[in-house]
Amino acid sequence: MSSSEDDIPLSKSSYGRAKISPIKAESDSEDDMPLVRKSRPRNVSTSYKEDDSEEEYKEKAVAANGSKRKALSQATKVNGNAKKAKPTVARVKKETSVTPAKSPTSKMLAKKTSVAKVKKESTPVKSGEDQDQEDEEEIFKWWEQDKEDDTIKWTTLQHSGVLFPPPYEKLPKSIKLFYDGQPIDLEPEAEEVAGFFGAMIETDHARNPVFQKNFFNDFVALIKKLGPGKEAKNSKTKETVNLINFSKCDFTKIYAHFEKLKQEKKSISTAEKKKIKLTRDASEEKFKVCYLDGRKELVGNFRIEPPGLFRGRGAHPKTGKLKERVLPEQITLNIGAEAEVPEPPKGHQWGEVKNDNTVSWLATWKENINGTTKYVFLAQNSSLKGMSDFKKFEKARELKNYIEKIREDYMKELKSELMASRQIATATYLIDQLALRAGGEKGEDEADTVGCCSLRFEHITLKPPHTVVFDFLGKDSIRFHQEVEVIPQVFKNLKIFKKEPKKIGDDIFDRLDPAILNKHLQNYMPGLTAKVFRTYNATKTMQDQLDFIKNVGTVNEKVVAYNAANRTVAILCNHQRTVAKTHEASVGKIEDKITELVWQKNQLKKTILLLDKSEKKRRPEFFEDMDSLDRETIQQIHERLLERESEKITKKFARDNEKLKAEGEPVMKQTDLKERLKAVKELQKELQKELKTNKPEIKPNMTVEKCEKQIIKLEERITNTRLQLKDKEDNSQVALGTSKMNYIDPRMTVMFSKKYGVPIEKLFTKTLRDKFNWAIQSADENWRF
DNA sequence: CGTCGTACTTAGGACTAGCCCC
DNA sequence: GGGGCTAGTCCTAAGTACGACG
Numbered sequence: 102m103s104s105s106e107d108d109i110p111l112s113k114s115s116y117g118r119a120k121i122s123p124i125k126a127e128s129d130s131e132d133d134m135p136l137v138r139k140s141r142p143r144n145v146s147t148s149y150k151e152d153d154s155e156e157e158y159k160e161k162a163v164a165a166n167g168s169k170r171k172a173l174s175q176a177t178k179v180n181g182n183a184k185k186a187k188p189t190v191a192r193v194k195k196e197t198s199v200t201p202a203k204s205p206t207s208k209m210l211a212k213k214t215s216v217a218k219v220k221k222e223s224t225p226v227k228s229g230e231d232q233d234q235e236d237e238e239e240i241f242k243w244w245e246q247d248k249e250d251d252t253i254k255w256t257t258l259q260h261s262g263v264l265f266p267p268p269y270e271k272l273p274k275s276i277k278l279f280y281d282g283q284p285i286d287l288e289p290e291a292e293e294v295a296g297f298f299g300a301m302i303e304t305d306h307a308r309n310p311v312f313q314k315n316f317f318n319d320f321v322a323l324i325k326k327l328g329p330g331k332e333a334k335n336s337k338t339k340e341t342v343n344l345i346n347f348s349k350c351d352f353t354k355i356y357a358h359f360e361k362l363k364q365e366k367k368s369i370s371t372a373e374k375k376k377i378k379l380t381r382d383a384s385e386e387k388f389k390v391c392y393l394d395g396r397k398e399l400v401g402n403f404r405i406e407p408p409g410l411f412r413g414r415g416a417h418p419k420t421g422k423l424k425e426r427v428l429p430e431q432i433t434l435n436i437g438a439e440a441e442v443p444e445p446p447k448g449h450q451w452g453e454v455k456n457d458n459t460v461s462w463l464a465t466w467k468e469n470i471n472g473t474t475k476y477v478f479l480a481q482n483s484s485l486k487g488m489s490d491f492k493k494f495e496k497a498r499e500l501k502n503y504i505e506k507i508r509e510d511y512m513k514e515l516k517s518e519l520m521a522s523r524q525i526a527t528a529t530y531l532i533d534q535l536a537l538r539a540g541g542e543k544g545e546d547e548a549d550t551v552g553c554c555s556l557r558f559e560h561i562t563l564k565p566p567h568t569v570v571f572d573f574l575g576k577d578s579i580r581f582h583q584e585v586e587v588i589p590q591v592f593k594n595l596k597i598f599k600k601e602p603k604k605i606g607d608d609i610f611d612r613l614d615p616a617i618l619n620k621h622l623q624n625y626m627p628g629l630t631a632k633v634f635r636t637y638n639a640t641k642t643m644q645d646q647l648d649f650i651k652n653v654g655t656v657n658e659k660v661v662a663y664n665a666a667n668r669t670v671a672i673l674c675n676h677q678r679t680v681a682k683t684h685e686a687s688v689g690k691i692e693d694k695i696t697e698l699v700w701q702k703n704q705l706k707k708t709i710l711l712l713d714k715s716e717k718k719r720r721p722e723f724f725e726d727m728d729s730l731d732r733e734t735i736q737q738i739h740e741r742l743l744e745r746e747s748e749k750i751t752k753k754f755a756r757d758n759e760k761l762k763a764e765g766e767p768v769m770k771q772t773d774l775k776e777r778l779k780a781v782k783e784l785q786k787e788l789q790k791e792l793k794t795n796k797p798e799i800k801p802n803m804t805v806e807k808c809e810k811q812i813i814k815l816e817e818r819i820t821n822t823r824l825q826l827k828d829k830e831d832n833s834q835v836a837l838g839t840s841k842m843n844y845i846d847p848r849m850t851v852m853f854s855k856k857y858g859v860p861i862e863k864l865f866t867k868t869l870r871d872k873f874n875w876a877i878q879s880a881d882e883n884w885r886f
Numbered sequence: 887c888g889t890c891g892t893a894c895t896t897a898g899g900a901c902t903a904g905c906c907c908c
Numbered sequence: 909g910g911g912g913c914t915a916g917t918c919c920t921a922a923g924t925a926c927g928a929c930g
Binding site for chain 1: 913914915916917918919920921922923924925926
């Protein structure tokens with residue numbers, strides 16, 4: 102059936118268990134999270150990175166770097182016959198860094214075109230006349246437009262094509278692959294592939310036997326194809342054609358070489374790095390933009406994917422295969438008929454150039470491993486992407502008008518006489534309640550993952566009276582493992598669907614596939630498909646969660662509350678991430694920090710009493726917790742304190758010596774260091790004494806007021822750090838980003854921002870603010886999903 | 887219908903800029 | 909002012925959906 106025989110020896114980590122109620126979120130305790138992760142291979146590093154060698158594109162880029170105004174007028178001309186509506190021009194100050202966007206609360210779907218002149222973030226002084234135009238750029242407020250027919254994506258379209266990765270640069274002569282202890286000369290094309298693998302030998306991918314096998318097959322085939330070649334100068338090398346044993350290959354020299362390069366790159370000065378970035382940016386500038394109906398829009402992935410080894414996820418049978426370099430001849434460009442076709446790289450031709458305005462891609466090619474089509478699309482902040490995003494959320498919003506009926510119906514249909522109807526009802530129940538994906542069929546050559554319709558016998562276990570255990574790998578081979586109490590009829594149905602003669606490997610929903618299911622759903626609402634339920638339930642859950650949040654407390658507290666709501670959604674959608682290797686350590690560090698802050702606070706309280714005994718009588722409860730830490734903990738704090746102190750002194754000593762050396766002065770001796778370290782000894786004595794007497798040393802000029810002030814500061818820091826710690830713990834295996842980016846209607850977040858007075862910057866990163874600008878501009882504090 | 891190809895959204899991990907802490 | 913860490917960004921794989929085709 103599927104993959105299997107030579108599968109990756111992935112260690113399966115222990116399964117966690119959690120009861121979760123079948124009806125979403127609401128208030129189920131966050132403590133018993135149903136998230137469990139199988140241990141997956143982790144990609145540690147890639148260093149086959151394309152990079153540098155900008156030369157090629159430099160001249161063109163400079164030419165393209167003309168004035169914005171020029172570009173604009175040119176574009177407008179092209180657009181001459183496009184939209185006729187008269188633009189309303191509004192002046193809107195564009196957000197500059199941290200000012201919350203002023204909401205010009207505009208009506209959605211207003212029947213007018215409006216174009217706002219927007220101040221661009223201050224450009225360095227421009228000379229003279231056309232400064233006005235240079236500083237301002239027109240922003241097309243598509244969300245204030247009629248949403249008409251969307252089969253036509255554009256009327257005119259111009260762009261500069263795509264950016265190819267730099268050509269392969271041969272390794273230095275001294276760096277070679279070793280075979281059976283001997284250095285091997287390889288043709289550059291083969292050497293490049295050896296480099297792909299060599300660079301990653303320390304990653305989990307490279308340790309995966311399937312990856313190794315696939316890589317090696319392709320590698321050997323390439324060498325055979327190339328033949329001994331002109332590089333083969335010695336007899337030993339001729340044997341490379343017979344290179345057949347992976348275990349005799351030694352990539353360590355190559356690996357070391359790439360590591361060295363990495364280090365060198367890291368060590369170049371910041372100024373130098375900046376310069377490199379600048380030239381790189383300049384050479385790429387023209388690819389970054391395009392003109393759609395005359396309006397400037399950003400292009401997303403204009404960089405052609407560089408060659409490398411395919412990093413298929415999970416147990417992908419093809420992982421490790423060689424992903425070949427893409428040539429211009431393989432690329433199809435899509436561009437307006439009126440536009441000038443960008444020049445292909447020297448000595449090359451475009452595969453094809455077409456003018457299809459029913460699609461949004463600018464370029465496409467076929468990738469050689471799975472034969473899938475890759476596209477170059479516009480950036481996330483483009484109008485095209487924005488519009489379809491908007492539509493997606495409006496569609497999900499529309500579902501709320503039908504959801505009741507749909508639920509009512511599937512409850513009835515669960516008992517249908519017709520097997521097909523019963524399966525549809527059961528599947529809809531699961532998709533609605535558990536936010537499962539549709540689950541289309543997959544091929545033999547892909548990782549064995551499933552969704553609702555493709556669930557198999559072995560993926561669910563029935564536990565009477567009506568608990569179902571789901572355990573399967575979903576998209577990206579992320580494990581879905583939940584124990585769910587379902588309604589009795591669903592339990593009964595699943596039992597039927599699993600009944601003999603069904604066995605392991607058989608589909609649960611044997612009368613169903615996403616097409617059938619979606620067709621059924623369209624009966625309720627045009628355009629309704631399985632995935633809409635995920636969007637609907639995600640945003641609905643978010644709204645319900647946000648509604649619980651009281652409008653009190655600090656901004657930080659509100660952000661934490663928002664994140665908690667976001668987390669509920671992420672859990673619903675099973676958005677996971679691997680726990681960072683450094684997680685445990687960093688949690689430990691924060692915990693240590695908190696106890697240290699508590700200790701400091703306690704010290705201050707004791708100091709107050711030493712300064713003025715009467716305080717204790719005045720407010721005994723204030724001093725109740727000043728001995729909250731036990732002796733051992735305090736001792737640990739002391740140790741850390743002392744260690745830090747001596748480290749600091751040692752470092753300072755080293756620095757001072759460096760300085761002296763540089764100035765040609767005689768350096769200090771180790772005894773001088775010892776002298777300096779005496780201060781630490783002093784401190785140690787002091788602390789030891791404190792530990793005995795339980796009385797802190799009083800610093801000169803200390804007053805009760807000063808102590809009070811510091812205590813308040815410390816308490817603030819303690820709550821903040823605790824908050825931070827909790828957030829970190831709760832988020833360690835949940836990925837919040839995916840739901841925020843794809844499932845939660847951004848207008849919900851904008852509503853929260855406005856209603857609760859939380860700057861949008863605290864909720865959306867820069868990229869998200871750009872992507873969701875339409876939502877920021879159009880939603881207010883009363884917005885409801 | 888079932889299969890396939892195309893076009894688009896959704897996804898987690900790799901990489902990195904910049905922030906914070908010392 | 910440098911190093912460690914993390915949040916944010918980049919990259920591209922892996923889904924969904926749908927229409928054409930036989």
